[in-house]
Each structure stands twice: as C-alpha cells, then as structure tokens.
Amino acid sequence: MAKAELPLHAPGTQLDKGYIGQSVPRPNAQRLLQGRGAFTDDLRFPRLAHAAFFRSPYAHAKIKKLDFSKALKSEGVIGVFDGRAVAEYCKPWVAVLAHLKGIKSPEQHALAIERACSQGEPVAAVVAESRTQAEDAVGLIEAEWEELPVVVDMEEALKGRTVIHPQFEDNICFRREHDTGGVNEAFEQADVVVEETFHFGRHTGVCLEGRAILADYNAAEHSLTVYHATQAPHMMQDIFSRHLGIPEANVRVIAKDIGGAFGIKVHVYPDEMATAALSVMLRRPVKFIADRLESFLSDIHAREHRAKVRIACTKEGQILAFDLDDLTAIGPYSVYPRTSGIEGNQVVNLTGGPYKHQKYRAKMNVVFTNKNVTCQYRAVGHPIAVALTEGIVDLAAQRLGMDPADFRKLNLIADDAYPYTFPSGIKFEQLSHHKALDLLLRTMKYSALREEQAELRKKKIYRGIGLAAMIEVTNPSPAFYGVGGARISAQDGATLRLEPTGMVTVLCSVTEQGQGTEAIFAQIAASAVGVSLEKIRVITGDTGVTPYGGGTWASRGAGIGGEAVLLAGRALRANILEVASQILKIEKAELDILNNEVVKKLTLESKMPLAELGRVAYFRPDTLPVDYQSELTVTRHYTPRQYGFTFTNGIQASHVEVDADTGFVKLLKHWCVEDSGTVINPMLVDEQIRGGIVQGIGAALFEECLYGPDGQLLNGNMADYLVPMSGEMPDIVCAHIETPTRQSQLGAKGVGEAGTAGAPGAVMNAVNDALAPLGARVTAMPFTPERILKALGKV
C-alpha cells in the first residue's frame, strides 16, 4: 500500500502506489447491474404529487390568455398554476457573469409570464395525483396566443433586423475580440493562405434518463429536500435557497443514481425550479421527470457554430498565424448560472491550441435566437475549436503537398517548451504533443495504412485517415466561474472516517454519474490509508453529509476531488498511527499501516489490526492516556490555483471508408492517445474516452436538432434524432502518455471530455481525406449521406 508522504510523481522515487493505476472494477456497479439502483424516478414518497407542464407551441408568442377551468376539473388534479403564481415563490434570474465583459441576457422566470421565446418554454404547470392525470389536464388547458416575429437563423440574428428582446438594441448576447497584433503582417508575408468556413450542427446530450427532480418541502421546518439528477448539488442548494427564499442550511440536495449527465444536468432549468416552487406552494413532495419529447425540446442544446478560419503558412509548412471569426446562436436566454457565453469563449481560447504560431486574431459573436437554449455540454467549445483547427491544418498540408502527420510534427509545440503561454493567453504547465503523435502513429501503423489507402484507391475504394490533435481544459480553478461572480465552488472536499471495525467511510463533494468517481476515490483512499479496497465505502451526492464542493463538470472529479481524498487519506493514516502509538507505546515514526494492520515499519511485523485499534479508540478510550483524544475523522480540501486550468493534450485518428454511391461513411477504426497525467484506473479511463469518442462521432455523422423556419423542432424524438448505435461504431484503441501535473500530490488531470473534444475533427478529416481523390469536400456537420452526395455532385 502507498504510505509515502511524497507526491506520487516525485522524481527518483519508486513509490508503491497501491491501487492507483490498477483496473479494478467499480464496486457501485453491482446494484446497477441488478436493476437495484435508485434513480430519482424510482423513489416513492407519501403524498407524492406529479407535475406536468403546458409548453409554448410557438417559437415566439405573446401569452394573451390562459384558461385553466377545464384542467382544474380534471380527475386527480391538485392545482394548475401560471407564471405569475409561481413567480410569487420563485425569484427570476439573469444569467450573466462579470468576467464575460458586456454579456447580457433578459430576466427569466420559472414559467414564462407574458411571452414565450422558444417552442417548449413552460408557461403553466399542472400538479396531480399521477403523472398520467397531470398530462391529461395539460391537454385541457386553453390558451390564446399572439404570434410574434421569429428569428431562427444566426446570421439574421446578428444582422438584427428583428430584435427578439425589446429591452435590448440588438440580438447580441456576448462578443469577444482578441488580437496579439501582427496578424495582417503575417498574412502579407505568408507563402500560402488557406481559408475555410465550417458549420457545426446544433445537438444535445440525450441522457437516457430524462431530467429528474423530486422536491419535498417541509412547511413545519421551512426546509426543502430535493432529490435531483444534478452534477452539482451544492450549486443547486445555493440556487434553491436564494430563489425560493429558504435559508441555505434548510436546503438539502441529494443526487442519487443519475442516468447520464454529460453537462446536461449541471444547469438551472425553468421546469425544475417550478417543481421546487410547487412543492413549497403545495407543502408536499412534487416530482417532475422530463419525458423524451420534453428532453429534446428543453434539455440544453449545444454547438451550432459558423466558424470562418484562415491560416498563414510559409512554403516550408510553418504556421505563422490564425485568424478566426466565430458565430454561435444560443436561443433566447443565456442559461443560468454558468451563462451561454462560455462555449464561444472557449473556441476563442482554444483555436490553434496545439501549435507554435505566435500571431492570433479572433472575433466571436454569441447571438439570441428563438430556438431552445444552448449551454455547456460535454467538451464545451473543444469539438468546435479542434475541428476547425485540424480541418484548416489538413487543408494547408494538402495545399502544400505535405503529409498531415509531417505537417503537425513541424508545427506542434515542442515537448520541452513548457511552461508555455499560448497567444490566446492560456497557459500550459506541461504537454506532450510530440510524444503523443509518435505513439499514435506507431499504434495505428500510420505508414502501412497510407500504403493500403493508396492501393485501395486504385480499386475505387475510398478510405480516409484523419488526425486531430487537441488541448483540453481540465481541473478548472476559480478562474472559470467564481471570478465572474458565480456561486460555483472550484474547491472540493473529502472526509474520511475510520469506523470501529477498521472500515473507512469516504464522503466527497464530487458526484458520480457512472464515470467511476466513487471507484477511484475508493482506490485512492485505500492506497493512502493502507487498507484493502473492500474496506472502503464511498458516499457522494448529498449536501447534507459531504463536504462543500463543485461536483462533476469540466473534467475535474479525479484531479480535484481525488486530490482531496488523497490528502484526507494521508491525514487519517497519520491520525491512526498516533492512536496506535498510544496503545502500543511505540514511536509513531516506527509504525506503518499495511493490509488493514498496524505494522512495524522496518520489519513489517504485524502489531495490531485496525479493527482492534477502532475498538479501543471508540469503545475503550478509558485505556488511553487521560490527556489524549483520538481523531479518526479528518477532512481535507483542494483547489487548483497555480494555473487557471490544468491543460491536457491528446491526439485522435479516425479511419473511414466512404461509399461514393450512397454517401454512407463506414467507421473502420478509431485511435486515441491521451495524456491525462496520473491514470488512477486505466479501464475506467479507456471506457470513458471511448464513450466520449462515440458522442463525438454522433456529432460528426448523425446528431442534429433540426428546426423549421418557424422555429419548430422537426426531429425531437429518438426515432428521428439519430444517436450512435453499437452496430455502426468501430472498435476504439486507447493509449496513454502520463505527464502528471506537479500542482497536486496525485498528479491527475481530467479525461472525461477528451473523446468528445477530438472525435468530430478526426472523423471530418478522415471523410475529407477519403473524398479528396474525388475532388469533394464537406465542412458542415453532421456529415449525412445527403451532404456527402451533394459534395460529390450526385444529388
């Protein structure tokens, strides 16, 4: 077991890392395998009432009249409420942050009061004895609407001929410009300038479990317990407290099992806030589960960018400058409390990120439209920045007649150049682009694949190989949200408690949605204390019992929560040895913990099982010195502070075959090399990367929320909105470089978003590589057969 006090990555030491680095199965997976998990919709409460929402059928309309008379008479109905009624209990919000200078957004209510600004915006709520009865009554609500002009196209929104919110002069939520200077000069000096405009479809997370909330207000205590499928329980505790006017200490948020989240479940949703308000209003538990149609209409969407990018190169292939113009549409509101300015902001920060050019200019506009809102979904901004960067890099290589791998080798930031400040202002502690590229090319047998590709082209078989290098934001410091005034914690905490039987209970503020958070915390805790894995129990997702913290988002769970667990584990170990020293009358420095026993450090001779130590400390402290009190519960916290973000790097490759007659893309194989620092559980890391890649493949080939010109969602169900199925997915090979971050003892960086960040760019480049001999090229995701056939001039 790990016992050293040194960082796990300390140079010159051969530390026993215990369970860290081992592919142990997740203990908490057993209940899920037997269908004995506890998802929010599985919970049963006395007097539980069910909410259903009447939603705007129009993308933009004035609510002239709502008539509840028939709905109120419907069987089982407890109450029907409009926006004004709910607003008396729930304060509205405005989603802006101070560090996104100039960002603006209108006030948003739980239920729209005078005007609905997108199809599906909730305008009335029915609460009934059952969900079925609530839905029946929703169907009996009568409404009179006055349709208003609709803005659905983002270029039109930017022009501002129709302004959606009358209190504003234009449709611009947020804009940012960045310029290192010298960009015009670089383009004038360049031998080659390439330019392309990329379009990214709007898509969404499609968690298999819809959004879920069960709010239980206790009028006698003026307390609210919320069972909530959320990634950030403490953030939601603060929000329920402030918007419902209940003291923070009286609000408890419990996140039990969560059926996928991916960033979808880290935002404030109007219908969920209304559900909590309804529980207060009715003084009984109220549940709302978004059904699939509601999920498509109202879960945050993401992406929808139009990005024009130019690069300047020398004839030898050296990149001199990037010039970016990005436009993204976010729906009618910036989403609370993280805002919808972050994705575009990330695109500006990250574009060109792996490369060593020094000149960079970017312009970015975030505009309002009358579609559903967009906000942070897995890999926020990265898929856009990576795809447009890697797309234009491939185009430059093609123009110069260079192999794409050679072109990258020439331009990737050198592995010994760190610490490094990128022209967008972001700082890298230590990246490994060249090591990653070399490992990738070896793993995929790049040269052999290129030879095979050339042979097959002669037989009119069009295969393509696409590379995508990337950088990724992980372990964010308070620079992400806190500095802008958001009450979102960048620090996390862990409490470890030795139980009388020698078991260890771990309570941590980072949450679990299936990534394996609880499993890796168990591995870290067991290793740090010196106990075997089965002695650990991990509890997360309950503001009533865990330390305060941010939860799970932005690839922060392992790097931040894991470090808190490691620090707490080492502190508990020290405290246990104090107790052992008192009982055994042996110097603490001579003792250690190994395999659930206190041992002599030098001889490893067993001196006392932890179960015996626990018995004495808890039940017979009278046998210990009278001035000595054991402390077998410890809490430690961790905040990354030296860097704004702990950047990771990686590179992916996609191998595809395009059928030039049908436009279908067959995915043959996919590779990913990732440097996420210390790997705690390789099996979990690999499967999380694979899952992320498949979501990225969805963006590249299948997924798009399609809207008509009137702002109506055309494919808001699982049959019409395509997500990747097992039959069309390739096997995915993962390999790792480990460059631990020196900021923490654990050295872990994040990994959860890496797959999604890089896959769309890799697939795009592979498709275009396959199409190249046919003189065709695609730049609008998703690359449907129709779009490919259009590029080939066949339809």
Place this chain on the structure above:
Amino acid sequence: MEHAVETTLTVNGKQVRRRIEPRMHLVDFLREELGLTGSHIGCEHGVCGACTVRVNGQIVRGCLMLAVQADGCTVETIEGLSDSKELAALQKAFHEKNALQCGFCTPGMLMAAQDLVSHGKKVSRDEIRAHISGNYCRCTGYQAIVDAIEEVIQTEAVRGQG
C-alpha cells in the same frame, strides 16, 4: 378507473392480479403498480430499449406493450433474472469489463444480451453489435459491452463442447 380491466399475469414467478387501465404500458405497470423499478423508461416509443423485459420467453419493449395485453402471460424483469442467477455470468462479465457507466440502459441491455447468449450460437463481434443495436447506451461507446457479451458467449460455447 371506470374502464379498468382485471388482469392476471405471472411476474418473476409470482401471480399478480390487478385492475388496470387499458392505456397503461407494461413498463409503467411494472414500475408503478409492482415497484419493479429496475426496468427503466428512456424514450416511451420503442427506440432506446431501456425498458426491455421478457414476456413468455421473448424480449419485448415494455413501453410498446400494454399491461392488459400481458393478461395470462409470464413476465420476467431484471429483478427476477438477477435473483434466479440466470444473468449471473453476464453481470459478472459486465462488472469486470466495466461494460456500464450510469447503468440506466444496463437492465435492458442485459435482457437483450441474454437473449443472444441463450440462443447458444457462436456469433461474431459484428453480430453482437447488430443484436444490441436496439439498445442505446450513451456512456460507454459500446466496446466493453461487446467485449463482455463476447466473453460470455465464448465461455458458454466452451462449456457446451465440454
């Protein structure tokens, strides 16, 4: 409940009799009336497969069958097949290979996988991938699921030969 229909069915080996509204789906009946919350509701129109249960030995979508249609039928759910240990080999392989993350699709996925395993045929990875293509998983990327099912089918084949 004026149109409720008396329905008798066998669920996980126990006979149950209830008056059921004709519009109630089988999966809602299992979850709401019997508290068998292991079968999950993902899309309610027969696409995602999270509600897959077994009726008279065939896997069906619990959201596409009405509960009254199950009158006289034998219904088996994840809870029943876990207790009977029928799924034990698959559950062990899924656990060891981490063939699940959030676990929401998992009961339905296991039902579909067991349907393939119980056919007793040797199948390729592509055939496994095709067989579970009616069960969406949004977390794993499917590879570990295919690995786990492949391992169980190979082990069963070896046992069959022995």
